[in-house]
Amino acid sequence: MSIFDYFRNNKKNSAAIAKERLQIIVAHERSQRNKPDYLPKMQQELLEVIRRYVEVDQDQVEVQLDQNGNCSVLELNITLPEAR
Amino acid sequence: MSIFDYFRNNKKNSAAIAKERLQIIVAHERSQRNKPDYLPKMQQELLEVIRRYVEVDQDQVEVQLDQNGNCSVLELNITLPEAR
Incomplete structure (x- = not known):
């Protein structure tokens, strides 16, 4: 799934909930x-x-690390608190 | 294994050894x-x-920032120097 699909899928929900999201993907070949x-x-x-710019609740950080041969992919999905 | 296989295999390896790559994508909705x-x-x-972990040549960093509505995507593509 591409990063754009990720946001497309979430669009419906975010419209209602007005959450902010930050996704960080680090791929190392x-x-x-x-x-x-x-x-x-x-x-x-x-x-x-990231914490220097926005308040991040540790509970709201989802981490995934995939390794496939000589390629590692780290994915951080962060739901940010409502804008104040 | 024939000698042709030997060279074929070697070719693959040298292509793989050539470069290390690091890609960082930050998407903010x-x-x-x-x-x-x-x-x-x-x-x-x-x-x-990243520089705390690997040596990064500034010339080898490609930066792209896309903004689309309320979604911003920052993409860093880094070619790392040969492993020593």
């Missing part, structure tokens, strides 16, 4: 499979950057 | 269109996080 993967560690630091 | 968009500012800070 490695040249060597056995190299350490830093995406899990990076995840926390990326969240810290 | 806002509830209000007129709110300020912080993705352009966030971009530099996200790059700083």
Whole structure:
């Protein structure tokens, strides 16, 4: 599913609920499979950057890490609190 | 395995070893269109996080920012230097 599909699917709901969403996808294509993967560690630091701009409730962060051969994909889905 | 297979296999490997890639996509769906968009500012800070893990040449960073209604998508495509 592409990122655009993700938002398209959510459009109906967001119109009613007026939620803000932030989605971060980090894809790393490695040249060597056995190299350490830093995406899990990076995840926390990326969240810290986001917190400088918006208030993020830890409960509202959904993390998914997929590894497929030499490609790792980290996906963070964050539902932001209502705009004040 | 024939000698032709040997070369064929080698070719694949060298193509794979060539480059490492990192792609970061940040998509922000806002509830209000007129709110300020912080993705352009966030971009530099996200790059700083990545630089803590890998060496990134500024020339090797391709940035694209798309805005469509109340949805902003920041895309960073980074070609990493050869693994050492």
